[in-house]
Amino acid sequence: MPIKNLFNGEMTSNEVIDSAFSLLENQALDRNEILINFQNLVFVSVYFLEKLESFIEKAKKLNVKVQIKNVPPSIYKVFRVARVNEILKLCF
Amino acid sequence: MTMVFSPQDKHENFVLDTEATRLNFDFISELQEDSFPHVDQLLLKARKASAVFTQYTQGQVDKIVYAVVRAALEHSREFAKLAVEETRMGLFEDKILKNIVASEFLYHQIKDKKTVNVIREIKDEQMVEIAEPVGVIAALTPVTNPTSTVIYKSIISLKTRNAIVFSPHLMSSKCVAYTAEVLYKAALKAGAPEGCIGWLKRNSKLRKQTNYLIHHKEVDLVFATGGTTMVKVAYSSGKPAIGVGSGNTPVYVHKSYDVSSAAMDICISKTFDNGNECPSEQTLVVDDDIYEQLLQEFKKINCYICKEEETKKLTPVVIDPETGVMNYKYVGKEAYKIAQAAGIDVPTNTKILLCEINSDDKNHPLLKEKLMPVLAVLRAESEGDALSKCLLVNHSGGTGHTAGIFAKDENVIAKFQNLINAGRIIVNQPTSLGGLGGMYNNLPTTLSFGCGTGGANSTTENVNIYNLLNIKRVPRRQIMPMWFRIPNQVYFNPGSLNVLKIFPAKNAFIVTDKTMEKLGVLKKVIDNLPNGCNFKVFSDVESEPSKDVIDRGLTEVSNFSPDYFIAVGGGSVIDATKGIRLFYECPDIKFEDLSVDFVDFRKRVISFPTLGKTKLVAIPTTSGTGSEVSPACVIADKKNNLKVSLFDYNLTPDIAIIDSELVCELPVKPSADTGIDAFTHALEAFVSIYANDFTDALCLQAIKIIYETLPKVIQRPHDVEIRQKMHNAATLAGMAFSNASVGINHAMAHALGAKFGVPHGRANAVFLLSTIDFNSGIPTKFMPFPNNKKYIAKEKYAEIAKSLGSQNNEIEKLIVDLKEKIKELLSKSGLPCRISELDIKLDDYLAAIPDLVSKAFNDLSLRTNPRMPLVEELEGLFRNAY
Numbered sequence: 001m002p003i004k005n006l007f008n009g010e011m012t013s014n015e016v017i018d019s020a021f022s023l024l025e026n027q028a029l030d031r032n033e034i035l036i037n038f039q040n041l042v043f044v045s046v047y048f049l050e051k052l053e054s055f056i057e058k059a060k061k062l063n064v065k066v067q068i069k070n071v072p073p074s075i076y077k078v079f080r081v082a083r084v085n086e087i088l089k090l091c092f
Numbered sequence: 093m094t095m096v097f098s099p100q101d102k103h104e105n106f107v108l109d110t111e112a113t114r115l116n117f118d119f120i121s122e123l124q125e126d127s128f129p130h131v132d133q134l135l136l137k138a139r140k141a142s143a144v145f146t147q148y149t150q151g152q153v154d155k156i157v158y159a160v161v162r163a164a165l166e167h168s169r170e171f172a173k174l175a176v177e178e179t180r181m182g183l184f185e186d187k188i189l190k191n192i193v194a195s196e197f198l199y200h201q202i203k204d205k206k207t208v209n210v211i212r213e214i215k216d217e218q219m220v221e222i223a224e225p226v227g228v229i230a231a232l233t234p235v236t237n238p239t240s241t242v243i244y245k246s247i248i249s250l251k252t253r254n255a256i257v258f259s260p261h262l263m264s265s266k267c268v269a270y271t272a273e274v275l276y277k278a279a280l281k282a283g284a285p286e287g288c289i290g291w292l293k294r295n296s297k298l299r300k301q302t303n304y305l306i307h308h309k310e311v312d313l314v315f316a317t318g319g320t321t322m323v324k325v326a327y328s329s330g331k332p333a334i335g336v337g338s339g340n341t342p343v344y345v346h347k348s349y350d351v352s353s354a355a356m357d358i359c360i361s362k363t364f365d366n367g368n369e370c371p372s373e374q375t376l377v378v379d380d381d382i383y384e385q386l387l388q389e390f391k392k393i394n395c396y397i398c399k400e401e402e403t404k405k406l407t408p409v410v411i412d413p414e415t416g417v418m419n420y421k422y423v424g425k426e427a428y429k430i431a432q433a434a435g436i437d438v439p440t441n442t443k444i445l446l447c448e449i450n451s452d453d454k455n456h457p458l459l460k461e462k463l464m465p466v467l468a469v470l471r472a473e474s475e476g477d478a479l480s481k482c483l484l485v486n487h488s489g490g491t492g493h494t495a496g497i498f499a500k501d502e503n504v505i506a507k508f509q510n511l512i513n514a515g516r517i518i519v520n521q522p523t524s525l526g527g528l529g530g531m532y533n534n535l536p537t538t539l540s541f542g543c544g545t546g547g548a549n550s551t552t553e554n555v556n557i558y559n560l561l562n563i564k565r566v567p568r569r570q571i572m573p574m575w576f577r578i579p580n581q582v583y584f585n586p587g588s589l590n591v592l593k594i595f596p597a598k599n600a601f602i603v604t605d606k607t608m609e610k611l612g613v614l615k616k617v618i619d620n621l622p623n624g625c626n627f628k629v630f631s632d633v634e635s636e637p638s639k640d641v642i643d644r645g646l647t648e649v650s651n652f653s654p655d656y657f658i659a660v661g662g663g664s665v666i667d668a669t670k671g672i673r674l675f676y677e678c679p680d681i682k683f684e685d686l687s688v689d690f691v692d693f694r695k696r697v698i699s700f701p702t703l704g705k706t707k708l709v710a711i712p713t714t715s716g717t718g719s720e721v722s723p724a725c726v727i728a729d730k731k732n733n734l735k736v737s738l739f740d741y742n743l744t745p746d747i748a749i750i751d752s753e754l755v756c757e758l759p760v761k762p763s764a765d766t767g768i769d770a771f772t773h774a775l776e777a778f779v780s781i782y783a784n785d786f787t788d789a790l791c792l793q794a795i796k797i798i799y800e801t802l803p804k805v806i807q808r809p810h811d812v813e814i815r816q817k818m819h820n821a822a823t824l825a826g827m828a829f830s831n832a833s834v835g836i837n838h839a840m841a842h843a844l845g846a847k848f849g850v851p852h853g854r855a856n857a858v859f860l861l862s863t864i865d866f867n868s869g870i871p872t873k874f875m876p877f878p879n880n881k882k883y884i885a886k887e888k889y890a891e892i893a894k895s896l897g898s899q900n901n902e903i904e905k906l907i908v909d910l911k912e913k914i915k916e917l918l919s920k921s922g923l924p925c926r927i928s929e930l931d932i933k934l935d936d937y938l939a940a941i942p943d944l945v946s947k948a949f950n951d952l953s954l955r956t957n958p959r960m961p962l963v964e965e966l967e968g969l970f971r972n973a974y
């Protein structure tokens with residue numbers, strides 16, 4: 001089931017990022033598949049990247065399949081330039 | 093990790109090293125397979141920062157830069173104090189100034205510069221330049237300018253949205269770390285991504301870590317400022333690198349300059365940071381006339397001129413006799429302390445120690461770089477002597493770095509800047525402050541002075557923001573401006589020859605051939621010359637004229653001084669006249685130089701002379717070549733069985749007279765031959781890659797007229813009206829191909845004609861049908877040309893068929909109709925449509941094919957054909973045409 005509107009606009013505030021990811025992590029506990037929609041994401045910070053990376057790692061441990069869709073190209077470029085393969089693998 | 097240096101190299105580099113020397117990194121011996129997780133962490137963070145930075149706008153970036161500049165300015169004294177304390181080099185007051193130059197001055201230069209997205213629009217070239225950050229930069233900083241270099245590199249790195257990680261020289265690691273931290277905090281506060289500035293901390297493994305850093309996979313660019321060894325290691329990291337090394341600045345004081353001003357500027361410069369600034373003056377070369385005077389001026393401002401004995405004592409103190417490079421202990425020290433060390437007693441307020449060097453002693457140690465207030469002085473006998481001495485210093489270490497000259501004489505400045513190899517040649521300014529840029533001049537403000545290949549560097553620039561960007565160029569498709577050029581006077585209709593009378597010709601040189609003489613055409617022309625016009629006739633032109641004919645014509649014309657050339661005859665006569673006129677007006681040009689091949693004549697290598705001293709009147713007596721309106725001139729090279737085409741609009745006749753009364757005697761066979769040549773001109777120009785609305789209009793009309801008229805000409809060759817139609821059509825087609833060129837049909841015809849002596853028109857006829865098939869197929873290769881966006885040869889052939897009355901609507905059928913109509917035209921005109929109809933045996937023909945293919949392939953006409961043939965396709969075309 002897709003999680004909507006969790007990631008919206010400019011993700012700069014660490015608190016906002018924290019709460020979004022803790023929601024996501026809670027969801028991960030009772031599912032075996034998570035589809036994250038980045039459609040409305042406008043900006044990501046270094047902290048966001050790190051959080052996303054560690055979420056993916058946690059999900060892996062819990063055997064939850066994560067997929068990221070609708071990544072805006074400017075955000076996809078960030079993933080590319082940052083060379084975070086764990087994230088890149090899940091995009092599209 | 094592997095290194096490229098051998099142990100011998102290592103020693104040599106060590107000796108050559110200027111600012112680092114003994115305490116400097118011994119990179120090679122310390123290269124081990126260590127790993128440093130905290131360096132990995134630092135770089136991973138930097139990598140993410142550089143990625144996140146890609147989202148920043150110019151406004152966001154400029155806000156960060158502003159905040160960092162403010163922080164640097166606020167801390168400039170503190171940073172200077174720390175640097176002097178830690179490195180024990182240089183002067184506190186000047187280090188403050190350097191920090192200010194690296195922040196305020198630099199900011200002033202870059203604040204309005206664009207570094208995000210579109211950074212430059214080059215309207216004339218229809219191109220924009222887009223900035224792409226380089227990514228993660230490993231920055232090495234020197235001990236001589238530790239804090240100012242960190243300020244400068246941080247600012248230009250942030251301005252370009254890069255992440256930077258500093259590796260300091262061990263002896264300045266504390267002040268570097270502190271400076272980087274202050275700036276980083278300011279950047280973060282202004283919204284910069286986490287990890288955008290990083291630094292290695294002081295620790296016992298710093299050198300190994302530096303090595304590890306510059307080889308790290310997360311580093312995109314190594315940016316090294318420092319001694320020669322360090323810079324070499326940076327370049328050998330296998331990464332893109334900007335490495336800038338040591339200098340040895342010669343300064344020429346020319347007799348045209350005011351000595352007291354020169355002395356003051358040099359003093360300001362050489363004492364700046366106690367000489368601890370690599371573009372500063374190292375050796376003065378002074379004209380004999382002002383030598384003593386200049387030294388007096390130095391004395392006046394508390395500089396000390398060492399006596400011969402004192403220079404001897406000072407030399408080993410300044411330049412370590414063991415290593416042969418400047419003594420690290422005295423870099424950036426006060427003059428009196430250095431003198432003291434040499435056992436010379438000078439006042440404590442002494443600014444500079446000047447040492448006169450005997451001109452014979454080219455290898456004097458003091459002619460090397462010495463970053464301290466010690467200056468070598470050479471006396472020059474003459475300007476030439478001075479320039480050579482400057483070159484000597486320029487090539488004694490420090491090539492490519494900095495040089496200076498004080499002169500009012502622009503000539504000597506011009507010579508100096510041409511001779512000396514230095515990235516910055518500072519004229520009538522202090523070289524150290526001048527080299528920094530932004531204060532005395534408009535050089536980019538920098539603390540990294542590129543030395544080019546002279547210093548084994550990648551750039552001669554004052555390294556600046558643009559060196560930290562990948563600049564992406566986006567050129568827009570350029571539609572080529574086209575042209576339409578024809579003679580500005582064209583007279584036509586039977587009897588139009590009498591227009592000759594109105595021309596203000598005084599001396600007319602008439603070129604023609606024997607047939608014209610015999611037929612009375614020449615007489616007609618002479619009868620129509622203006623009253624009182626002198627004339628001379630040259631009637632030796634043969635068919636397909638060669639250079640010999642032109643030379644003979646030139647001999648005839650040489651003592652005649654014509655103001656008009658009048659060509660009366662077929663294409664051969666007109667072409668010969670073009671040639672005679674060209675070499676008459678420009679006797680110095682060489683035929684070989686004008687016949688160089690080209691693809692686009694506007695870009696071709698040779699430059700064609702401008703003609704205009706005389707006028708050229710072309711009166712064609714055949715209806716075919718179009719030479720009367722064309723910029724082409726075909727000259728046969730009989731020895732090599734070749735035809736050479738000269739092409740330039742300067743060759744186009746000024747006046748063309750299209751009078752059919754002169755064509756009526758042309759026999760039927762050459763009438764058909766020349767007529768079908770004109771038809772081919774129009775057909776090929778219509779599908780050429782250069783075809784345009786102007787030429788298309790002419791082509792369609794020419795094709796229509798020839799299709800209807802040529803068979804009638806064959807039936808009634810003496811009908812002046814019919815002849816006039818045909819004559820006009822040939823000129824229309826000539827105008828078309830003069831501007832749109834021809835194509836593959838002509839390329840093949842030229843080859844066939846040259847090989848088997850087939851008349852040109854006939855040779856065109858046998859390839860007409862196969863050319864249409866070839867061009868209306870789907871090309872294996874398209875002919876590239878920016879003005880064309882679609883392949884429309886097929887549609888264009890269909891358009892011709894329609895204009896010739898075909899009622900079909902389908903393109904394929906229209907093309908079939910066109911071929912039928914052409915077959916009909918050929919047969920009605922008594923022309924062949926296959927090679928087998930010519931007098932050529934199959935075996936001879938097959939044997940000739942390789943040669944034909946090669947000739948046709950090299951033919952200029954091929955380049956404007958819409959479909960580019962492969963060699964094998966060309967061969968197929970030749971085979972099928974039999």
Ligand SMILES: NC(=O)c1ccc[n+]([C@@H]2O[C@H](COP(=O)([O-])OP(=O)(O)OC[C@H]3O[C@@H](n4cnc5c(N)ncnc54)[C@H](O)[C@@H]3O)[C@@H](O)[C@H]2O)c1
Pocket residue numbers: 605607608611634635636637661662663664665667713714716717718719722723724725726754755756757758759762766852
């Ligand atoms: N400059 C150009 O743009 C251009 C284009 C195509 C061909 N050419 C060149 O033109 C030359 C061919 O010209 P051409 O086809 O007009 O033939 P041509 O000038 O060689 O003449 C052929 C023969 O016909 C005779 N002749 C000409 N007019 C006559 C008339 N009215 N009555 C009776 N006899 C007449 C000539 O004396 C000659 O013997 C070749 O050298 C060819 O390379 C030049």
Ligand SMILES: [Fe+2]
Pocket residue numbers: 717769770773838852
């Ligand atoms: Fe031709």
